[in-house]
Amino acid sequence: MRRRTLLLGGLSGLGGAAALVVGWGVLPPRSRLGQADTLPIEQGTVGLNGWIAIGDDGGAILAMNRSEMGQGVHTALAMLVAEELDLPLARVRLVQAEPDRLYGNVAMFVDSLPFHPRDTEPGQQTLAMRASEWVVSKLARELGINATGGSSSVVDAWDVLRLAAATARAQLLGAASLAWHLPVDELQVEHGVIAHLSGPRGHYGLFARAAAALPPGDVHLKPASARTLIGTSAPRIDLPGKVDGSARFGADVRLPEQCFAVVRHGPVLGAGIGTVDAGETLRLAGVERVVRLGSYGGSSPAVAVVGRSYWHALRGARALQVDWQAPPTGTPSSAAIEAALQAAVSGTAGGTAGAASAASAASGSDRGKVFYDIGDPAGVMARDRPGTRLVEQRYRAPYLAHAAMEPINCTARVAAGRVDVWVPTQVPGAARALAARVAGVAEDAVTVHLTLLGGGFGRRLEVDVVGQAVRIALETGGRPVQLTWPREEDITHDFYRPAAAALMQARVDADGLPLAWRLTSAGDAITPRWIERALPALTAPIDTPDKTTSEGLFDQPYRVPHQRVAHVATRSGVPVGYWRSVGHSYNAFFLECFVDELAGEAQRDPVAYRLALLQGAPRHAAVLRLAAEKAGWPGFGAAAPLPLPLPNGTARGVALHESFGSIVAQVVEVQLGSDGRPRVRRVVAAADIGTVVNPGIVAQQIESGVVDGLSAALHGRIDIVDGAVQQTNFPNHPILTLAETPVIETYLVASSLPPGGVGEIGTPPIAPAVANALFVLTGQRVRALPLVV
């Protein structure tokens, strides 16, 4: 383990390893096909590889290794298989993938490398970069961490699942060819039925056993022109159960003899437990027992009450008298943290925002880990050449809670030396490992039953509730216990999107375009903390640089010849975790507001200004133009005038952002309501996501990302005072309502490039687009979230 850890940490100095690399930057898909013995054993099915089995009835069974949390992954991945097998989508049945490293996520880990997207395009990569990608992808495959997140499921599955299905198809055709003594290339498949013009026909089920014994021979993926399913808005396979009430989320698991539990954490984050007086609690009807819980997967200590229903347990929990103790890690306050972040980006010891000055621009913020460094940023920033000007602004963003609609929950049973866990999780492998540790059994004595997730957003990358539930289950005499967190516990004891700040400095030329910029952000690094909680075996002795801290700043397409983009990683003491789009969720606001300010200072139309910076980035320019055209942006030629509000008091704002391998531009139309607060009426989103698997699902995800980001932009904040989170439930932690939701239009660029990510990409642009529209309406720049006019 230590060797792997050091290898990950040493990737930045990879010179020696370059000599080892031959060929590709990532693994060949064939190496991830696996063997049929990793499939669950089912009567009447024949496994053809690690992903696909064929049933007696000729349908296919797909080992589903990703969690469905609303993003449509079950449907999208099933479509890849249905396409290459020439089966109707309805004939592909899903079974939960077994815990095998075959089902690990490679794409998500390769994406964690801190390379600029332009530098990793084919033909652009240095040998060191290719070596890094090869090493990380091989490690990711060996470790086999099964995680759903990072908008990576389709990206990761694209080649592997299509090849698995095409390989199975080739084997089945080979078996039919042998059975019928007919040439394989004269055989056709339609709807899973193999046929020959001379007459013989038979569905896949008839040939599966023979196919399993055959080597695949020639395997061809369908060319794009031959696809009949991929690229269509096939209806999602999970929706019928979600409209008739039959869909089963983690909270809906019901087992014989099941009891219910509720937890109470302390009034401040990390508070310890002194004495617990459960006298009154245990006298209440329907209460069974009280269990003290330590910290599991990063949770705060808690007291659990077990009862015959959630309500009985909750009533009992409210009657507990607990002597809470000060947390050993201290009691942070968000106001002080935010001041410290401003100081961190300035490189000053003081905490005042007014520390920005020409002196700071000249010597400037040289703090932090540099993620992008080209040209001579220090020199160009310092040289006060005639016709050039310095522009400097500060931005900030608060802590955010996740508040997925399905509360945090896990059902656990420990009986006869085995552990069963039913949980809505994005990381079933980590759940299994923690369950095994808490119960004191080997991992192969643990079965994780993955349910549907009522929203993930990154919160269910944490396994704290699994540890808690298994610990409680050790006390219930072999009966299953379902632990559900009250909403208040969820909001006050989350793993928050970190608060962040940025100091953005640019030297612009006579046309107002940036010659150089120095972008310095600050905030907690999530990844080292998440690894400590969820993958403790991989904990490094020191924090390795976390690319998510600077993503959205260092990896954007604008052509600025001299750049220094850096992040100062802090440790605030507040538990932090991945929140939809992670670093992009604050950095896109910082950058797209700053670029808009530069455009304003240059007296240029914001779209035209951005286009001027997108020389050499035609895909990004095309996406921006598409959004502007569809939104009716009045004109974005070189001489376009500054935008003005429309006669009905609506103003437009724009933002462009690349994240997770995809490009999105959004134009918003905003008004000020009679209460003076922003009302977003319309969002026009354009996206280039490479090959589109299911346009309907992509549109859903863009809408989802927009609403999530808009909710955060208008309402999102978490205030912490002396370790106590002030927001507790929806009444004081408002989220966007139907009444506040704009019309959202999505336009997709046709592309034959491999798919990019989709799940998170709609979120980053919306906050800056709205802020930029507010400037047109009010003449004021809002540089902090949530947006307050």
Next chain:
Amino acid sequence: MQLSVNDELHDLDDAAVDPAMPLLWVLRDVLNLTGTKFGCGVAACGACTVLVDGAALRSCVTPLAAVAGKRVTTIEALGTTTRPHPLQTAWIAHQVPQCGYCQSGMLMAAAALLATHPVPTDADIEAAVTNLCRCGTYPRIRAAIHSAATAMRSVGPGGARG
């Protein structure tokens, strides 16, 4: 205590319930009707919406005693597989749900709206459907309610849903 849910009369075990126990938990944890969801416990999110004598109520704050002798309808009885409610048909046509967790409550709130406002305006929808969704299904919910309303109006007198 007896409780009528989806036109079925249930004899509730006295030891399992309490007159103060919110209807939501009787449904979910005693009757194992898990289609109605828990989201907040303070009637702020609407995931727990059911119909009581045809009117939408948030069951997480409705004590069992308050629904004694009344007809409770949950998502499980909104429609059937062979005769889905027009809202359910519209929900599929517009591909509304994403994670789906809030959707039972949304559908029940929408059903109550259409029962009293067969031609709802956007303002009617915004006033009646204040349920929270974190996945951003709101635009499609609006569209699906309009579609269902149209479909229900176009069905003749003999075929309209009661």
